[in-house]
Amino acid sequence: MADPSLRQALEANEFILAPGVFDMISAKVADGMGFRALYATGFGVTASHLGVADAGIATYTDMVSRMGTIARGCRTPLIADADTGYGGLLNVRHTVAGYEAAGVTAIQLEDQEMPKKCGHTPGRRVIPAEEMALKIRVAVETRKSPDFLIIARTDARTSLGLEEAIRRGKIYAEAGADVIFIESPETEAEMAEVGKQIRKPLFANMVEGGRTPILPAETLHKYGYRIAIYPAVGFLTVAAALERAYAQLKKDGHSNNLPADASYGFGRMCELMGFPEVWEFDRKWAEIAGNLPPRKAAE
Structure with missing residues (x-):
């Protein structure tokens, strides 16, 4: 069931900061830290689940399950990447219904051609805006609860320019999208221009090393952005920490020399x-089981 708190926050003009999560360890760590939302990153989930590039290889079945x-x-509302909806209009209907039934609170749909690519990599192509608008209309019609955000x-900015990306954003807003996501603007001025021209809550994708400048939450909020995701911060940090720990283990032949702060701690992980x-549970039922009469030998 979609969590109404995200829609309520948008209506109250609040700002939502969402860290990227990619597996259940990252999700549980983030879930206990008081964020308003979590973002299940397609790049990270595809990488952790399948070990391949975020290039349209993961299927609807792969993703809806994860x-x-x-x-x-998690207790925290989840925003989930759903790529292109995994096909045409019928696929979009199936995807929206499946993600909502799975407990997701907001779904992200993009206007790339299939197979899609990560939004901060080259070679992305987009479908006609009118075709994407139909996908949004199907998504809005399919959802059971208005608290399930579309x-x-x-992805038009990189190949077709900012003006076309803004035009598409306006069309998608008119089609019924709750939040508009102009992927990979390349300067702060471009981000401000998006905010001037689109009168809907905006979505910012803050990728370390990506195409878009990373701006403070206060600045994003001023420009009209209401949700900022940091999809890569988790898996980039984890990959670096693992590389350091594994290198130390290989060098020493044991783990005794790992820095004290390099480990989460086995007790904390438990x-x-x-x-x-x-x-x-085991203690309770072991005591109850211990009071049962002895078993009779089989006759």
Whole structure:
């Protein structure tokens, strides 16, 4: 069931900062930190689940299963990447219904041709704006709850220019999208221009090393952005930490020399994964089982 708090925050003109999560460890860590939303990144989920590029290889079945696992395992509302809707209009209907049933609160749909590519990589091509507008209309018609937000993304900026990207954003807003996502503007001035021209809540994609400048939350809010995602910060940090730890292990032949702050700690990880509840369950039922009469030998 979609969490109404995201729509309420948008209506109250609040700013939502959402870290990228890509598996259940990253999701559970972020879930306990007080964010208003989490963003399930297509790049990160595809990489962690399949170990391949975010280039249209992951299917609807791959993604809805992983997104549902994350949504069910967290208290924080989840914004989920759904690529192009995995096909045409019928696929979009199936995708929206599936993501909403899985417990996601907001779905991101983009206007790329299939197979899609990561929004901060080259070679992206887009479908006609009118075709994407139909996808948005189908998505709006399909959702069961108005609290399930439709985020419409255009990748037109890189190949067709900012003016075309803004034109598409306006068309997608008219089609019923709740939030407009102009992917990869290349300067702060471009981001400000988007905010001047599109009168809908805007979505900012802050990728370390990407095409768009990373701006403070206060600046984004001033320009009209209401949601900012940091999809890569988690998996980029984790990959670097793993590389350092594995290199130290290989060099020393043991893990005793890892810096004290390099490890989350086995005890903390047990708590994060819910082991105390499991242990309490075991204690309770072991005591009850211990009071059962002895089993009779089979005759």
